[in-house]
Amino acid sequence: MFLKTKNSCNNPPTCENGGFLNHNCGCYCPSGLIGSTCNTVQSSSGCGGIITLSSGVEQTITSPNYPNNYDTGVDCVWLIKAPSNEHVQLTIDFMDIADNGFDACYHWLEIRYNLLGQSGPELCGIRNAENYYTTSDELKNEMLIKFNSAVSSDRAPKKGFQLTVRSIGVYLLHLVQK
Secondary structure (H helix, E strand, O other), X not given: OOOOXXXXXXXXXXXXXXXXXXXXXXXXXXXXXXXXXXXXXXXOOOOOEEEEOOOOOEEEEEOOOOOOOOOOOOEEEEEEEOOOOOEEEEEEEEEEEOEOOOOOEOOEEEXXXXXXXXXXXXXXXXXXXXXEXXXXXOOOOXXXXXXXXXXXXXXXXXXXXXXXXXXXXXXXXXXXXX
């Protein structure tokens, strides 16, 4: 595929959140993001959104209806943004998402902490006290979280999840990773 450069486009947009200029001089957005500059999340009604964290601030994210069972047929996307010089930490406080009891998820939580355009781990089952941190590979201050209960919507839902996201400095990141 031929990718155009900004110099070969008239008034090219400034792509955000891991998006890049495509051959039509428009932004090609990572899955879960839409808009002319990739600045909007593509999410079911009533869930997802953009969360902007201040330095040292944390926020709780829950699945729809939590602590009651989530609905099936939803696809939620959250874009977490921290200050440009900080990282995002995600902690799974509690998670119970439908799986087959072996190694396959009926519904899942995907965490993109490395590159926003690269798929992250798809988690399901029962989990708690797990931490994920953004890397410095692309946008160290942004993380994308996707919850999908639309696939296998014939499977019974579970309780869902409660997550805590926080903005942390590089110094703190090095301490917690030791």
